[in-house]
């Protein structure tokens with residue numbers, strides 16, 4: 001039997017693509033979905049932070065969205081996002097829209113862009129300077145990413161964001177001055193009206209209920225005996241073990257020694273906020289906040305995505321992995337900053353809210369983490385243990401990437 005640890009999108013997708021019913025999903029929470037869960041309360045629909053779908057693979061799109069689309073359950077949205085820069089709203093990505101800055105700042109950005117030497121760079125921060133020059137790096141790319149990742153950007157691998165980083169060549173930047181082409185990997189996206197959990201439910205409907213257990217936490221793994229031990233004390237044997245939990249937790253549970261310095265990450269505190277009346281912003285899907293005077297780095301507007309009038313926001317704050325976060329300490333500041341930044345008006349009354357700590361949220365991809373994950377994954381595979389998913393592979397990826405990775409592993413093991 002294949003045992004799958006974790007009932008998030010990765011674990012459930014593996015089960016979906018497995019050719020037989022010989023599997024068991026073990027999920028520690030009462031509800032499936034992992035970070036794709038949704039809260040529905042008081043007419044508000046909130047995810048664990050905004051979760052939007054941008055497909056590249058037609059089969060996966062069909063698999064997950066076909067029936068939802070037929071039922072009219074999905075909205076397709078052309079992304080409208082900006083950066084709050086002083087009093088201005090500058091289109092995202094910053095580097096392609098420097099012509100929207102005041103003239104002196106625009107000139108600084110342009111001159112530095114052309115003076116930049118895209119030679120050798122060894123870290124994410126050096127990459128930002130080398131590719132975009134001092135002004136673009138220091139006005140947006142560095143402060144924004146420092147708020148998000150909550151770490152020294154010199155520690156991150158030069159390609160830490162992979163295809164999710166909006167690279168742009170000088171020629172593209174200049175051409176963008178005349179005719180906007182701000183296309184990106186998520187230039188348009190789909191969103192189910194019932195929240196991200198609807199993606200998950202589309203998969204769960206295709207699985208056998210008896211093969212999924214919730215409230216089942218795995219606490220240790222015996223690699224030699226090929227057994228997992230549950231918190232209840234129950235012991236289960238496996239043929240293959242598919243783990244989707246954060247990689248360092250898997251190593252710990254399996255008794256594999258590792259260097260803790262290789263693994264770091266940020267935590268994201270998400271506030272989902274529902275107000276009694278529409279707010280002043282009726283067009284943005286989300287806004288970026290590089291300025292450290294604001295507590296958050298990003299604010300999203302569910303009402304503008306879904307086209308409804310009730311004002312429903314998600315707000316994201318970045319912390320380092322060791323922070324002891326007490327959400328109630330931040331709510332007042334967040335509301336104050338939302339008014340100051342024009343996201344809400346002072347007459348809007350908070351009707352309901354939810355605070356969620358995503359830990360881990362964004363893993364810090366470093367040269368050491370890339371090497372250690374690859375080495376240890378290869379070692380674990382000798383014991384029939386496979387680690388997949390955003391946290392199982394310790395990477396930066398989308399839901400679609402999770403489904404693809406799970407499908408590839410199932411196809412490999414189905415043989």
Ligand SMILES: Cc1cc2nc3c(=O)[nH]c(=O)nc-3n(C[C@H](O)[C@H](O)[C@H](O)COP(=O)(O)OP(=O)(O)OC[C@H]3O[C@@H](n4cnc5c(N)ncnc54)[C@H](O)[C@@H]3O)c2cc1C
Nearest residue numbers: 006008009010027028034035051052217218389390398399
């Ligand atoms: C702030 C933020 C915004 C994002 N926005 C988007 C977006 O817009 N679009 C997009 O495509 N992707 C987005 N993502 C990425 C997306 O959330 C992930 O790629 C995806 O949810 C990961 O799914 P997973 O199954 O790999 O991991 P998880 O969702 O973490 O699932 C792992 C599961 O394992 C369970 N588990 C953990 N330990 C145990 C244990 N010991 N025993 C049993 N079960 C256990 C957990 O409870 C969880 O259910 C975002 C991520 C973040 C952090």
